[in-house]
Amino acid sequence: MVNDGSANIDIGSFCSDDINTISARVKLACSNNVFYTINEGSFTIDKALASSDIAIIIRQPFSIVQGGSVVLNSSHFTYACESPDSITIQAGANYTVSGDTITPNSDFVGELSVPVIANKDTVTSDVFVVAITVEAKPEPEPDPVSETTSGKSSGGISWLLCFILVLPLRYLSKGR
DSSP, X not given: OOOSSOOOOOOTXXXXXXXXXXXXXXXXXXXXXXXXXXXXXXXEEOOOOOGGGGOEEEEOOEEEETTOOEEOOGGGXXXXXXXXXXXXXXXXXXXXXXXXXXXXXXXXOEEEEEEEEXXXXXXXXXXXXXXXXXXXXXXXXXXXXXXXXXXXXXXXXHHHHHHHHHHHHHHHHHHO
């Protein structure tokens, strides 16, 4: 930096909670000399909240079964600096939004791309796209076919016929 008596320093990359203070001081040191100085008195740093401070940087993985729904809220995400007051879920293809609930279309299987915006006071973040995997509903296992319904018999009728026909014949043959 050229020593012309004044300089502007950008503190935009800091989170407001990390940099805001009422007792800031400046230390000026030369790069090729042992000389340094610290300003007299203090000054205030009051960094205003920016959209990058509430930007969503990490999300939890979301996966649901076809026919289900998923609820999204601010606790499902990690933010650059500060947690927002709320999130806004935007409309998109293959799903509907009702408040904080996302419901995929009943015939949809695949990955939904859901735009989400973080909000704090009057500041809104850039759009963050959340991927939600919708898995196919598993087909129910068919019931096993029992032997009585498959046309096979245990032979109970055959024994019954045998007793009805053979016993009277045997009785008649003994009576002669």
